[in-house]
């Protein structure tokens with residue numbers, strides 16, 4: 001069968017509220033970050049060449065048949081073909097991404113989502129966002145160990161979501177645009193290790209950790225109400241409080257505490273770490289008037305990259 005080239009992409013993501021507590025059954029809210037994307041392109045190749053996977057940014061290239069064990073690209077490709085019940089096509093799949101790696105912006109889930117979408121499109125399969133999300137979840141287990149599933153959900157749906165582990169995600173209707181500065185500390189944020197660190201804390205101080213998770217859950221429920229009501233400045237104090245609770249869980253750092261303070265002093269309505277913590281990104285809530293000042297202050301204070309994005 002002659003097939004034509006297919007291209008698909010997927011955005012980054014940011015967790016607005018509820019990271020870590022979401023692993024323990026509390027809700028979390030996340031939104032796509034469309035300014036950064038992963039892209040996959042599948043092109044037909046000569047007969048009997050099999051499927052070649054090329055991670056252009058990493059300089060990696062291998063066939064599906066000879067993929068290194070645990071390679072997420074290969075897993076995403078295999079899961080997609082199995083799910084659709086089709087055999088391996090003769091093709092080259094090239095992946096590229098502008099999403100910073102290991103910084104809490106969902107680069108792994110976005111790359112897998114782009115692969116699943118492009119490959120499904122190439123072999124003529126139609127996948128609903130929920131099916132894409134389920135396939136990507138399987139690849140997330142490699143990165144995270146015990147992922148809650150929030151990254152694959154928000155990225156596959158490309159909408160702000162209210163997420164509870166094990167339940168169907170609820171797509172949020174955002175009452176008024178929420179303007180954010182997402183700023184990268186440049187420090188790694190090893191999700192698996194930090195999730196393990198919280199687990200160890202919960203095992204040794206169960207009551208204290210559960211009280212923190214519950215309070216985070218209350219914040220997320222209140223944030224949802226404000227987001228739907230379009231009252232975005234009122235989200236600021238909730239972000240500040242969520243950050244303080246994450247600090248109490250032991251996943252912040254002096255850098256994240258300092259940079260969230262810098263954002264607040266420059267006029268942000270609130271700021272918090274986003275994702276697994278220790279390093280990675282922070283998110284600051286701004287408006288059209290103070291966005292430039294907050295972004296500049298964060299750059300001067302040493303962040304390696306800022307992204308201005310609007311959740312709507």
Ligand code: PMV
Nearest residue numbers: 019020104147148191275276
């Ligand atoms: O991948 P990150 O850095 O955005 O972190 C994921 C969020 C956690 O709640 C810490 C883990 C999870 O699986 O939900």
